[in-house]
Structures are given as C-alpha cells and as structure tokens.
Amino acid sequence: MSTDTVTNAESTPDxxxxxxxxxxxxxxxxRIRDILDRRPTSCExxxxxxxxxxxxxxKSSKVHLKRFGEIPQETPAGKMLAGIGENAGVIDIGEGYxxxxxxxSHNHPSYxxxxxxxxxxxxxxxxxxxxxxxxxxxxxxxxxxxxxxxPDTKRVLPxxxxxxGGYGNSLGxxxxxxxxxxxxxxxxxxxxxALCVGVMRHEDLHLANATGVGNQxxxxxxxxxxxxIGGVSILASETFAxxxxxxxxxxxVGDPFMEKLLIECxxxxxxxxxxxxxxxxxxxxxxxxxxxxxxxxxGGMRVSLDKVPLRDASLSPEEILMSESQERMMACVTPANVxxxxxxxxxxxxxxxxxxxxxxxxxxxIDWHGERVVDVLPETVAHEGPVYNRPFARPAWQDELQADxxxxxxxxxxxxxxxxxxxxxxxxPNLCDKSWITDQYDRYVLGNSVLAQPEDSGMIRVDETSGLxxxxxxxxxxxFAKLDPYTGAKLALAESFRxxxxxxxxxxxxxxxxxxxxxxDPDVMWxxxxxxxxxxxxxxxxxxxxxxxxxxxxxxxxxxxxxPTPVIGVLGVIDDVTRRTPIGFTGEMEGHQxxxxxxxxxxxSGSEWAHVVHGHLGGRPPAVDLAAEQQLADILIxxxxxxxxxxxxxxxxxxxxxxxxxxxxxxxxxxxxWAPDNLDPFLFLFAESAGRAVVAVPRTxxxxxxxxxxxxxxxxxxxxxxxxxxxxxxxxxxxxxxxxREVWTATLPAALA
Amino acid sequence: MARVVVDVMLxxxxxxxxxxxxxxxFGRLGFDGVADVRQGKRFEITLDGEATEERVAEIRKAAxxxxxxxxxxxxxxxxxxxxxEAGQ
Numbered sequence: 151m152s153t154d155t156v157t158n159a160e161s162t163p164d165x166x167x168x169x170x171x172x173x174x175x176x177x178x179x180x181r182i183r184d185i186l187d188r189r190p191t192s193c194e195x196x197x198x199x200x201x202x203x204x205x206x207x208x209k210s211s212k213v214h215l216k217r218f219g220e221i222p223q224e225t226p227a228g229k230m231l232a233g234i235g236e237n238a239g240v241i242d243i244g245e246g247y248x249x250x251x252x253x254x255s256h257n258h259p260s261y262x263x264x265x266x267x268x269x270x271x272x273x274x275x276x277x278x279x280x281x282x283x284x285x286x287x288x289x290x291x292x293x294x295x296x297x298x299x300x301p302d303t304k305r306v307l308p309x310x311x312x313x314x315g316g317y318g319n320s321l322g323x324x325x326x327x328x329x330x331x332x333x334x335x336x337x338x339x340x341x342x343x344a345l346c347v348g349v350m351r352h353e354d355l356h357l358a359n360a361t362g363v364g365n366q367x368x369x370x371x372x373x374x375x376x377x378x379i380g381g382v383s384i385l386a387s388e389t390f391a392x393x394x395x396x397x398x399x400x401x402x403v404g405d406p407f408m409e410k411l412l413i414e415c416x417x418x419x420x421x422x423x424x425x426x427x428x429x430x431x432x433x434x435x436x437x438x439x440x441x442x443x444x445x446x447x448x449g450g451m452r453v454s455l456d457k458v459p460l461r462d463a464s465l466s467p468e469e470i471l472m473s474e475s476q477e478r479m480m481a482c483v484t485p486a487n488v489x490x491x492x493x494x495x496x497x498x499x500x501x502x503x504x505x506x507x508x509x510x511x512x513x514x515x516i517d518w519h520g521e522r523v524v525d526v527l528p529e530t531v532a533h534e535g536p537v538y539n540r541p542f543a544r545p546a547w548q549d550e551l552q553a554d555x556x557x558x559x560x561x562x563x564x565x566x567x568x569x570x571x572x573x574x575x576x577x578x579p580n581l582c583d584k585s586w587i588t589d590q591y592d593r594y595v596l597g598n599s600v601l602a603q604p605e606d607s608g609m610i611r612v613d614e615t616s617g618l619x620x621x622x623x624x625x626x627x628x629x630f631a632k633l634d635p636y637t638g639a640k641l642a643l644a645e646s647f648r649x650x651x652x653x654x655x656x657x658x659x660x661x662x663x664x665x666x667x668x669x670x671d672p673d674v675m676w677x678x679x680x681x682x683x684x685x686x687x688x689x690x691x692x693x694x695x696x697x698x699x700x701x702x703x704x705x706x707x708x709x710x711x712x713x714p715t716p717v718i719g720v721l722g723v724i725d726d727v728t729r730r731t732p733i734g735f736t737g738e739m740e741g742h743q744x745x746x747x748x749x750x751x752x753x754x755s756g757s758e759w760a761h762v763v764h765g766h767l768g769g770r771p772p773a774v775d776l777a778a779e780q781q782l783a784d785i786l787i788x789x790x791x792x793x794x795x796x797x798x799x800x801x802x803x804x805x806x807x808x809x810x811x812x813x814x815x816x817x818x819x820x821x822x823x824w825a826p827d828n829l830d831p832f833l834f835l836f837a838e839s840a841g842r843a844v845v846a847v848p849r850t851x852x853x854x855x856x857x858x859x860x861x862x863x864x865x866x867x868x869x870x871x872x873x874x875x876x877x878x879x880x881x882x883x884x885x886x887x888x889x890x891r892e893v894w895t896a897t898l899p900a901a902l903a
Numbered sequence: 904m905a906r907v908v909v910d911v912m913l914x915x916x917x918x919x920x921x922x923x924x925x926x927x928x929f930g931r932l933g934f935d936g937v938a939d940v941r942q943g944k945r946f947e948i949t950l951d952g953e954a955t956e957e958r959v960a961e962i963r964k965a966a967x968x969x970x971x972x973x974x975x976x977x978x979x980x981x982x983x984x985x986x987x988e989a990g991q
Contacts, residue, residue, distance in 0.1 A: 263974045376916035401975050403913075405920035462916060475918065499927075 153467065154192040155521045163189050172199035178536050185530045193455075193516065193523040196468040197437040197531050204703055206434045207535035210669035211701040214682045218696040221689045225658040227723050230695055231355055237281040237430065238348070239697020240355055241659045243723045247612055248352050249620050250282045253292070253345035253663040253719045255702035259378070260342040262401060264309025268342050269317035269404040273476050275346040276321065276409060277430035280416045281479065283356035284348030287596065288610050289318050291328040291344050292624045292663070292717045293587075296337025298579040298901045303332070306340050307587075308902060313404075314344075315590040320406035321413075324599045325591035326608025328624060329717075332579040335628075338707035343663040343717050347622055349612050354420055358429040359446035360482040363510045365426055367443075367451060368488070370495050370502035371412050371478040374436075375461035378402040378474030408477040408500075415498035416479060422494060424487035431478040437471045437531070439480040440506075441514055444528035447482070450513045451528065453506030467518040482508065542675035552633060555769030556760035557752055561832045568831060569883035571763065572807050573893050575836070578762040581804045582897035583815075600727045604812065606649040606800050607722070609730055617726035623649035624720075627803065628713030629756040630771035635677040639684030639716045640774045644840050645802050646720040647692060651783030652800045652843055654731045654790030655722030660689055662699035662718050667711020669703045677714040685716065691776040694720070731790045733799040734817025735872045739846050742796060744821060744870040746806065747782055747859070748842030750829055757838040758804045778841045781864050786843060794855040797846035806869075807835040809844050811890055814877055820887050823870030824880040831882055834869075846872055905954035906983045907962045911971045912943035946970050954982045 152158075159165075169179040172195065182190050182198050190198060204210060215234075223230045228242035238252035256271025272289055279286045291314050296303045318325050328345070360367065377400055419425050427447070429439050436458070444451040455467050465473070483491050488504060495502035509515070514531070516524035562571040575581055584604065593602035600619055601609035607623040625645040631638025643660065650657045664681065667674040689696055699719075705712045724730060735742075754760055755769025789795040799813045814820050825834035847855045859866040870880075878884040913919050919941050926940040948962055963980055971978040 263972075266975065372918075375918055377918060400914070400916045403918035403920065403975070405918065405923070407920065407924070461918065 153518055153521055153523060155523055156191055156525045159191045160188050165189065167195055169195060169199065172196070173203055174199050178202060181536065186526065191523050192468050193471055194526060196472050197441065197524065200434045200437045200472055201441060201531045202535040206438060208701055209536045210538050210540050210703060211678065212537050213539055214679050217682055217686045220686060221695050223695050225694060226656055227658045230697060231352070232282065232357065234696065234698050236698070237278040237358055239659065239661065240282060241697060241721065242352070243612070243618065243620060245613060245616060245618050246351055247618065248350050248355060249347065249721065250279055250284045250350070251345060251347040251622060251661055251719065251721050252278055252698050253343055253624065253661045253717060254700040255663050255665060256342045256344060257340065257665065257702050257705055259402065260310050261306060261340055264306045265313035265316070266401050266403050268310040268313030270402045270476050271342050271344040272314055272317045273404045273406065273409050274432045275344045276323070277432065277479065279346045279348035280413050281358060281428050281430045282348065282350070283354040283420050284350040285417060286323055286346050286348045286413065287598065288324050288326045288347045288608060289345060290326055290608060290622060290624055291342065293328065294331050294333065294336045294341035294715060296332065296340070297334055298332050300337050302337055304902065310340065310342055311587050311590050317404050317406045319592040321410050322595050324593045324595050324602065326593055326599055326602040326610065327622065328603070330584050330587055331628070333628060333713055335710060335712045339705045339712055341665050341705065341712070341715060345622065345624060345661065345719050347610065347620065356420060356425065356428055358443060359427040360443040360451055360508050361447040361449070362426060362484065363449050363508055364485060365508040366483050366485055366488050366504045367453060367506040367508070368481045368483050368491060368502050369458060369478065369505045370481065370500055372405065372408050372475055373459045373461040373501065374465070374470055374473050374475045374478070376400045376465060376469060376473065377476065379469050379472050402474050402476055404476050411498045411500050412477055412479060415495055415500045418494050419481070419491060422490060424483060424491045425481050426484060427482040429480050431480060433474065435471065435473045435475070441528045441531035443480060443482065444514045445532045447508060450509040450511035450515065451506055452509050452515045455516055455518045455523070457503055457505040459501055459503055467523055540669050540675045541672045542679050543672045544676050545673035551768050552770050556755040556757060556764065556766050557769065559760060559764050559766060565882045568835065569885060571759070572835065572885070575758060575762055575804050575808065576811055576890060577893040577897050578758065579897060581758055581808055583895040584898065586898035586902060600730055601653055601732065604816065605733055606652040607655065609653055609655065609724065609727060611727045617728055619724045619727035621650045621653045621655035621722040621724060622719060624717055625649060626715050626717040627756065628715040629761065629767055631681060631714040631716060632767065633756050633769060633771045635680035635714050636684040637771050637774055638714065639681040640688040640776065641771060641840055642716055642718040643685060643688040644774050644776060644779045645800070646718045647779055647783060648800045648843065650720045650722035651786045652731060652798045654729055654787055655724035656787055657694055657720045657722040657783065659694055659721050660696045660718060662696060662716060664699065664701045665705050665712065665715040665717065666703055667706040671711065674711050681714055681716045688776055692780060729790055731786070731795060731798045733797060733813050735797055735813050735819040735821060735846060736817035737819055739796050739817070739872045740819060742846040742848055742872045743852055743868060744823060744872060745845050745847055746842060746867045746869045747785065747845060747864065748778065749839060749865050750833060750837050750842065751839045752833055753837050753839045757836065759836045772838055772840045774840050781862055782841055782843060785859060785862060785864055788858065789845065789855060794851045794858070795845045795847055799844050801842035801844060802838065805836040805838050806844065810877060811894065813844065814887055815891055815894060819872055820874045820876045820878065821870050821872050822874065822878040822880060826867045826869060831879070905950045907948045907950065907954060907959060907980060908983055909946040909948065909966045909970050909978050909980050910943060911976050911978045912941060914975055914977050917975045
C-alpha cells in the first residue's frame with residue numbers, strides 16, 4: 151500500500167475518500183478541502199475526522215459552554231490558577247497548595263467492554279490531572295445503570311465496577327465517593343463518569359503548549375497499538391447501529407501499572423524542571439496531542455511518525471494518528487534537557503522517544519519515512535472545527551409532563567402504611583446500601599482519606615501538619631432534570647454544594663459532566679441549553695466558578711434519550727480535617743438533639759417515593775433557593791468549626807426518612823423522632839424539598855446552635871433525639887435498626903451476587 | 904470420557920499487560936531473544952461421556968459466552984480423547 155502524501159493529494163484531487171465512514175458530514179468534508187485548498191491526505195482526513203468529532207470538538211455544545219465564561223473566575227478561596235480549556239481547572243486552596251479536579255465521561259466504551267471501558271475512564275482522567283503537574287490523590291465515579299433487574303445491567307454493572315476497582319486499586323488511588331443510580335432510560339446506555347482530584351504546590355503548575363523553536367517533542371509511556379482506532383469518532387459520535395459487531399473497533403485496554411510509572415515519572419520530570427509543556431494522550435490520540443500542543447504554542451511542529459514506537463508494526467500512519475492506546479504522554483523539552491528527560495524516563499522503565507520538534511512555520515507537518523503526509527495549520531484541526539447552532543425547542547410533551555404532578559398520587563396514611571413505605575424505599579435500588587459496589591474500591595490507600603462513601607462527600611487530607619483538606623461530592627437527580635432541566639441543573643448544583651458543606655468544607659469550585667441524548671434532537675438540545683443556563687445562573691448566585699468538565703452527547707438507544715444527567719462535582723476546602731462532620735449517629739452522641747434545618751414543602755414530584763411506589767415521573771421538581779443553600783452551608787461550616795454539631799447529613803433522595811436511616815445505620819445508634827407540629831407525617835418523612843439537612847447537636851451546645859440559626863433567621867426545627875437501637879417515629883411506628891439494616895443491605899447482593 | 908480443550912487468547916490487536924510484564928521479566932532474568940509474549944488461558948473440560956457433535960457444539964457456545972470475552976478475546980477448541988491421553 152503506497153503512502154498518500156501531500157504531493158499525491160495535490161495531484162489526485164478526485165480520489166474518493168471515506169469521509170462518511172469516519173463520521174464526517176458532506177459539508178464538513180468540503181470545509182476541510184476549502185481549508186487545505188486541496189483534498190486532504192488520508193492522514194489529514196484521519197486527524198480532522200477525529201478532532202472534528204463531537205467528543206473532541208464540542209461542536210454542538212461550544213456555543214453554549216461559552217456561557218461558563220460569564221461566571222466570575224474567582225473562587226471563595228482565591229483566584230483560579232487555570233480554567234476551562236486546560237487539561238483540568240486549578241484552584242488555589244491556600245498554604246501554597248493548589249488543587250485540580252475534573253470529571254469526564256467514558257460512557258460508550260464502557261457499554262461495549264464494561265471492564266476495560268471503565269478502567270480506561272479512570273486512567274484517562276488521572277492523566278489529565280498529572281498533565282497539570284499535580285499528584286493524583288483520589289478518584290470518584292458517578293455511575294448510572296438501567297433497572298437493577300434488567301439482564302443488561304447484570305452484564306455491565308459488575309464489569310464496570312470491577313474495572314474501576316481493578317484500575318484504581320492497582321494504581322493506588324483511593325476511590326472516595328460517587329453515585330450509583332438506576333433508571334430505565336440508562337438501559338443500553340450506562341453512564342460511567344470518572345473524577346480525579348490532584349494536589350500540587352503553586353509553582354508546580356504546568357500548562358499544555360509547545361513553544362520555543364527547536365524544542366523537542368517527546369512521546370513517552372506505552373507503545374502505540376491498534377487500540378480504539380476510530381474509537382473517538384465512531385464510538386462517541388454516533389449512536390450504536392443495530393447489531394454491528396463488524397464495525398467494532400479495537401477496545402482500549404488499560405495497564406494501571408504502566409500508568410503508575412507514568413505518574414511517578416512525570417512528577418519527577420516536573421520536579422527536575424525539564425518540561426516546557428505537556429499533554430496526555432486521550433481521545434484523539436496523537437492527532438489531538440500534536441494539533442493542540444502546536445496550536446497552543448507560538449510556532450509550528452514537525453513530527454516524524456515513523457519514530458513513534460509501535461506495539462504492532464503493521465499499523466499504518468493513519469492508524470498511528472488515530473490510535474487511542476492508553477498510558478501515553480507528550481512533552482515539549484528544550485534540546486539541552488532531552489538527555490536528562492530520557493534518563494529520568496529510563497529510570498522509571500518508561501519508553502521515551504523524540505518524535506519531532508517545534509518549528510517557526512506555524513504549520514503542523516507530519517512525515518512518514520521522509521514523506522510529508524500531513525501539512526496543516528494546527529488550529530484548523532484543534533480549534534476551528536465546525537460549530538453548530540443546533541436547533542432547540544421546548545419539547546411538546548414538557549407541559550403535559552409538568553402538569554402530571556406526583557402530589558396527587560395516593561399516599562400512605564396509617565402508621566402501618568408509613569412503616570411499609572419507609573421499608574420499601576430503604577430497600578429500593580437507588581436508596582439501598584451500595585457497599586457491594588463501593589467495597590470493591592480501595593478507599594484508604596495513601597492514608598489520607600478522611601471521609602469516603604457513604605458519607606456526604608469524600609474528604610482528603612492535603613497537609614498532614616496543618617490538617618488542610620479538600621472535600622468533593624458529585625450529584626445529579628436526572629428525574630428532576632427531566633421535569634425541568636433549568637431547575638434540575640440548579641438542584642444538582644445545590645445538592646453537591648450542600649453535600650460538601652455538610653462535611654464542614656467550604657465549597658469553592660465546580661466541575662461538570664453533562665450527559666445528554668442526541669444533540670440532533672431539538673428536545674434534547676433544549677434540555678442541554680436549559681441545564682447550562684441553570685448551571686451558569688446557579689454558579690453566579692453561589693459565587694463559585696466552573697473550572698472544567700466534559701460533555702457527552704448521543705447517550706440514547708434508538709429514539710429514547712437518557713434522562714438529562716448534568717452531573718455536578720463540587721470541591722470544597724476545609725482548614726482542618728479533624729473538624730469534619732460525619733453523617734453517623736454514634737454511641738457518644740446518645741442524647742444529642744436532632745434538628746431539621748430548612749423548610750419542608752409539599753414536594754413529591756420526581757421523588758424517590760413517586761418513582762419506587764408509583765413508577766411515576768411528572769410534575770415540577772422541588773423549588774431551589776440558592777440564597778438559602780448558601781445560608782445553610784454557612785451554618786453547617788461554622789457549626790462544624792465551632793464544634794456545635796457532631797453529625798450532619800443532607801436531605802435529598804428519599805427525604806428525611808432516608809437521611810435518618812442512613813445516619814442511624816452508619817453509626818449504629820437509633821433515634822426517636824417526631825413530625826413537627828404543622829407538618830403531615832408523610833411529607834415530613836418523604837418530601838424531597840431542597841436546602842435541608844439533619845444535624846445532631848450536643849445538649850451543651852443547643853442554645854448556641856439555635857441562637858446562631860435564629861440570628862441568621864434560618865428555619866430550624868427540633869425533630870428528635872439520638873437514642874436506642876430503633877428508628878422510632880413517635881405516634882407512628884418503630885423499626886429496629888437490625889430490620890432496617892437487613893432490608894437496606896439485601897438488595898444489591900440479591901440482584902448481583 | 905472425552906476432554907474438550909478451549910484455549911483463549913486476547914485478540915492480536917488488544918494490549919496484553921500481563922504478557923508485557925512477563926516479556927519484561929524474560930529480559931531481566933537473562934532469557935534473551937524473546938520478541939514478544941502473549942498470555943492466554945487454557946480450559947480443560949472433561950465430559951461425562953463421548954464428545955458427540957452436539958455436546959462439542961454446546962461447549963463451543965459456552966466458550967463463546969462464558970469462557971471468552973468475544974469483544975476482546977478469540978478462542979480455539981479441540982477435543983482430546985482418553986486414548987490420546989493414555990498414549991502420551
């Protein structure tokens with residue numbers, strides 16, 4: 151097979167090219183021809199098709215994501231050191247430390263090959279973090295599956311969980327949280343989002359660019375093989391065609407032990423100051439790394455593709471450019487530092503090869519055995535892809551959906567019915583104990599995990615002397631987002647914000663993973679734009695910026711899109727992790743007073759109760775009041791710092807009943823509670839109004855605590871006391887913790903073991 | 904009693920981290936001249952009776968769904984009879 155060189159492309163303008171098979175649309179192919187003023191070579195076509203895919207170019211979301219720029223780029227803890235557009239956002243957390251975190255999706259690959267898809271999802275996000283110069287310290291995985299009893303869930307769930315555990319545990323990173331949610335819309339389209347947190351000193355921050363003429367481009371890490379060729383453009387951009395194993399691209403396989411070497415090697419390279427710019431190779435492989443590094447720099451780049459070390463010698467240059475082999479990085483290094491760079495790589499047994507250099511041509515030129523196969527302006531590949539203003543319109547069914555509220559559904563009224571409802575909810579897939587899943591993850595490795603699942607947030611100690619730490623939570627109720635994507639996105643933000651504050655940390659920044667159906671569907675596009683609008687408004691109101699994230703479209707099977715799922719990760723800072731607030735009611739808290747903070751309204755639409763008991767989804771989601779969330783957060787943070795509360799747990803899915811059950815089972819001590827005077831017991835237990843938390847206040851601090859709430863005019867209601875080994879809802883029912891635990895823990899093992 | 908042997912290997916284009924690790928160890932322990940190592944799995948399935956065509960077809964189905972992950976692995980299957988075993 152002869153090589154399709156630039157010269158060849160010029161002389162054979164009419165050759166048919168497989169642009170459609172590579173996922174390009176007719177006008178996109180024409181645009182490439184216009185940019186180049188000739189037909190692209192097959193290598194150029196490969197690069198453009200990968201980089202202009204939805205996954206890499208954000209072509210449907212770009213115009214909307216711009217709005218995140220409206221949010222002030224300042225966090226409550228200080229200025230942002232790097233924001234959207236870098237590998238990951240970086241936040242100043244004080245004491246000279248900076249933290250970087252990001253959440254990304256790996257949905258489609260995880261459906262094709264659950265274990266490897268999920269594993270490489272963890273690997274990819276970890277490399278984003280190390281590319282910033284940070285040491286990864288924790289991961290989290292928000293997951294969504296079809297119904298627990300669906301046969302496909304039994305295929306994908308164990309594989310995905312074991313892939314996350316297998317990769318993360320081998321890498322030696324604690325998995326400190328995340329979510330597991332089941333809903334019929336995720337059948338055939340599970341969501342696997344992966345978040346990573348990294349820590350660095352301010353001076354260690356590195357950005358991705360290739361500057362300085364003559365500087366050498368070094369590819370290091372694993373060899374390049376046929377992994378995921380076309381994976382990005384085919385897997386992430388088009389919905390799965392019916393029964394097409396023939397089109398199945400090679401699955402990417404992760405090697406966590408290689409990644410561990412890559413982490414240590416990269417951090418040593420940074421410490422030795424031998425790196426000018428760096429980028430990880432993820433979706434888009436070398437096409438992405440070369441074009442992005444070159445366009446972020448000040449000149450051009452020349453690469454000899456035949457110098458790329460191969461695992462499979464038969465790979466063509468097009469395949470090398472598209473390969474998504476894992477555990478690879480690319481660095482820009484001054485000629486004087488190359489020797490030192492290679493020496494450090496050799497020490498870690500990491501292969502490293504100079505494959506190109508920075509030039510002053512402004513062009514990205516790629517050669518294959520001396521013949522020019524790519525000659526383009528790098529920014530046309532990396533940044534000037536098509537931008538779509540996709541049509542969007544409020545779905546015709548939205549009004550009808552919102553009119554069909556769950557408040558009118560029959561509710562439990564008698565004590566016995568309330569008791570049954572509570573047990574039914576506690577054992578339901580979304581509310582039951584998730585330890586069958588989370589116990590497969592190592593949550594303590596590295597020795598700095600202060601809080602992990604099932605706490606409200608994961609918390610990591612950053613400085614062992616001062617106790618400075620960070621807390622992270624991810625949340626999203628997709629049902630709320632379906633009922634009203636604007637409010638739903640705000641609610642997801644509010645919940646994540648609240649979860650961080652509940653542990654005593656001050657929320658400072660957001661990373662988001664926006665999972666939606668097909669952007670070519672105006673209904674879905676409307677959901678997307680509304681969610682962005684909600685998120686932008688919400689972040690402005692709370693005064694925290696979006697530092698980065700990821701958009702995943704085409705999450706649908708046939709005509710059915712998933713619930714709009716804007717997963718929101720919030721990161722918070724705590725001055726001293728020993729002041730953290732856990733959720734559990736423990737023996738030492740016997741006699742502590744339980745207060746419900748916030749107001750409870752008749753809000754049942756989209757609730758777990760409506761979902762589990764009635765299989766119902768309709769109405770309007772709970773109202774969201776971010777000013778009240780902010781006040782609640784202040785109270786929780788101050789009360790934690792001043793020692794006014796010993797436990798706190800946010801109220802969300804399943805209502806106060808679920809909050810109490812989780813706190814009691816977590817610490818092993820029960821509670822006697824009562825519905826406040828003016829509140830119907832059913833609503834007290836199961837309504838899902840936002841902006842609420844249950845806190846445990848020592849008797850000695852009760853006056854100070856209530857004074858603080860009163861001074862801030864924040865609603866606080868005494869609802870009970872920590873005591874005994876039952877959950878006793880006075881005048882209604884009493885359930886022994888042993889019975890609750892049995893129901894709560896039985897569900898997942900019964901379905902999956 | 905017949906025995907069916909199923910050999911499972913990762914497809915050639917799929918990365919094999921275990922094989923890679925073994926390959927690395929070859930070099931470190933002084934076993935030179937090894938270009939590559941791929942590691943697979945071998946299943947020896949002993950049947951209750953003869954390896955009839957139907958039963959082998961059944962095992963083939965099991966290999967495709969249970970023993971091998973057809974997304975990333977290939978398998979080969981062959982029948983060994985007791986006589987062959989005895990003759991070894």
